[in-house]
Amino acid sequence: MQNDIPKGASYPPGTPTQADIDAEIADIRANRPTSSDPNWGAHRTLVDYPPYRSSILRHPSANLELVDPETIELHSPAFGHRDVHWTEYDLTQMVNGEPQGERIVVTGRVVDADGRPARNQLIEIWQANAGGRYRQKKERHPAPLDPNFNGVGRTLTDDEGNYTFVTIKPGPYPWPNHQNAWRPAHIHFSVFGNQFTERMVTQMYFPGDPLMPLDPIFQSITSEKGQKSLIADYDHDVSVPDWALGYRWDIVLNGSNRTWFESIDGPEEEH
């Protein structure tokens, strides 16, 4: 039968294919830094990661300078109910009506490397809608905007470091890194800890997404443990009958670059 599926974009000459990117990812993974490399551990995520083309001119070349944190860095900014209205945890209720898509609950706990909760700290999230479209002018993916979904949420952790968001599952979306490049579905998380040294921005992914192995942003983390740290667990106990599926994603903040990698992240980690 005939069909009207578009043939896809025409790319400038030299635009890498997915196979090209896959080969680069495999090569870096095979030769990834080890714990004897002085700059390893400083970046759990490799900042010098050419398969993500935008990183090439935007990563420092020198090693990070090791320094004792000073008083201000050992504290964190304080946020309160003045800053975050309690309803901002629910991204499905920010406009007049219900957004399109699969309603989900995302919950978890924010702790530091010693297991101490990040109490009453700010979490900001942002994401694409169910069709993979962000609500921003620069965004050019021809998927529909959803008038009932802004894709932005905020909350404060409780006294035990727990947080909860209600949202819809974001869609994957195309991006211009290489030919036929698609980002796996993800939610951006911006998190504050008990110290400014722990401040982190990252992305949460969904279990079983077939795009994760193909994605140079996700693959910039070369260890399996590191990759797993970004994938939420489906948690049936979090799912709400007749209402939403539940995901659990705990966040461990890392202020010191030394304490953990020497003790728990030796070169044998993947055996």
Next chain:
Amino acid sequence: MGKLYPTADQTVGPYYAIGMEYEGSEELVPHGSVGSITLSGYVYDGKGNPVPDAVLEIWQTDAEGNVPQESGGIKRKAGGFSGFGRSGSDDEGYYQFTTVLPAPTEDGKAPFFAVIVFARGLLARLHTRIYVPGAATDADPFLQRLSPERRATLVATEVPGGLRHDIHLQGEKETVFLAFN
């Protein structure tokens, strides 16, 4: 031992503004208020081109060297000071904050802004500092450990109305970025 495995960083991506922008994020104190200064500069990539989609966050003491511990980082209180600010870079790579000069937290320490840089294309956060120029900064033991060229990337320049400080993510003038003990 017994440390938990840390969650990995990822880039803020091109659409960070959806989630991280809020009104007044660059104004730690009202523009034009007594004692206010402008801290501003440009963010550049390894070819010296402006980075139009970076986010800088600053975290600092008040003018007396106290660590702020009151809420209001998103919605500033009248007369309050949360010590936290956030500025996205514009199409020229320019960022700016309206704030007060930080002061030493302990006698003999050099005053600085704690800074984090995020950007599209930058896969993990980068910590750095912007030191206030002066005698205490000249004598700071950490800064003295660095070569003059590297040290210069951490010390702001006095300009009328405040301080100017550029961030170079890569290249000859690459900013010194930090890892913490």
